[in-house]
Amino acid sequence: MPEYQRPLVATIVERLQSRTERVIAVFGPRQSGKTFAVRQALRAISHGWRMVAVEPGGTDVSSDAPGPFDSNAAVGGQARLTSAPRDFQWLVEVWEQCRHRANSSPSGYVLVLDEIQELPNWSVAVKGLWDADRASGCPLQVVVLGSAPLQVQAGLNESLLGRFEPVVSPHWSYTEMAEAFGFGLDEYVFYGGYPGATRYLATHEEWHRYVRSGLVEPNIDRDVVSMTNIRKPALLRRLFEVGARYSGQILSYNKMVGQLQDAGNTTTLAGYLHLLSQVGLLTGLPLHVERAVSAKASTPKLNVLNTGLMSMVSGYSFEEARADRTFWGRLVESAVGAHLVNTMPSSGDIKYWRDSRGRSAVEVDFVLQRGPHLVGIEVKSGAARDALPGLDEFKRRFGARTLVVGDADIPLDAFLSLPASEWIEEA
DSSP: OOOOOOHHHHHHHHHHHTTOSSEEEEEOSTTSOHHHHHHHHHHTSSSEEEEEEOSTTOEEEETTSOSOOOTTTOSSSOOEEOOOOOSHHHHHHHHHHHHHHHHHOSSOEEEEEETGGGSTTHHHHHHHHHHHHHHHTOOOEEEEEOSOHHHHHHHHHHTTTTTEEEEEOOOOOHHHHHHHHOOOHHHHHHHOSOGGGGGGTTSHHHHHHIIIIIIIHHHHIIIIITTSOOSOHHHHHHHHHHHHHTTTSBOOHHHHHHHSTTOOOHHHHHHHHHHHHHTTSEEEEOBOOSSGGGGGGOOOEEEESSHHHHHHHHOOOHHHHHHOHHHHHHHHHHHHHHHHHHHSOTTOEEEEEEEOSSSSOEEEEEEEEETTEEEEEEEOOSSSOOOOHHHHHHHHHHOOEEEEESSSSBOHHHHHTSOHHHHHHTO
16 A cells, blocks of 8 residues: 655745755644655755754665665664764755765755754854855755744744744645544544554553653643743643643633633733644634634634544543534534634634623624635534524625535534635635
């Protein structure tokens, strides 16, 4: 059976073949397959290459080294474990060796630096070496990637601003999980898009343990707490637990304070929620309002960015989740929300809408907005389609296009098979 390739691989190949004049930065949530995608891309091009894991004791492999292909350790060639200290001098030596290869290679040469966040002040070092190459005309292409999104993005936005080309590796979509692992719709809704977790599906406890200890804890401890100035790390962890448990629901910061012990002020919670969103765990969708200035202080609608997180926190097994119609309905809605956030281009926004000025409050689950384009989306997980006063009022007030996901209007699997941009462009 041919090895599955995400569309991400074709994007990386296209960037490398175009000989871009910027550093290619591949970043995204932990366990989204960044390293493996780059390995696949290197096999698809004619360039020579060297791929180095910056973490101490990591692999150092190049297209020049003889040996068999090892899909777990290398891209082709013989992987070498090196014990050299990863510091600025080490990077200069590796870079200089690759410069010689690039200057003598008619097909081009690529240096890949994996786990780049492990190198102290990496962005300053890369900037200096990259600028020197531009000044001398060296054709070396450079790819950086790492599993700490906050630190990688901070380095790109500070020292390498204007010098890098971002390639985002999002959570795996329903289509990708179906094609690569044979996931059905219900399996994707419950387990989400974590490819590494698929090997543990036979035993719920093993899957639960992997998601918590292999994904969530490293995300919070290594990617947030150790990389930013977190005054209350215990609060950050509890916020994730509460947020994942309440995914699909509107929860004010004041109510969050009531759910958390020693929560501090709401400004701290809003900042922590933003950090959890940046590392691909949990986000808070803002309220759609007619005057944009009013949205900053709005009550957020919580949404996990991968439904496997919500399932893990719930403690439910797959069968138990399917049997609880209320929980399953929120899980389906969270799957739609996660899909929209993960696939919406940077020029668009995902919000929700609620109006409580009348006798009873009316809501719209999701609002997509890009420029003048506006779409209201309601999610229905049951077979019967009830009246939708929120969607009707939203359409009347804003003149927007409206969609119902999960029934004959748009089946859930069809909706999850297309990116958010497809729905917003039709508005």
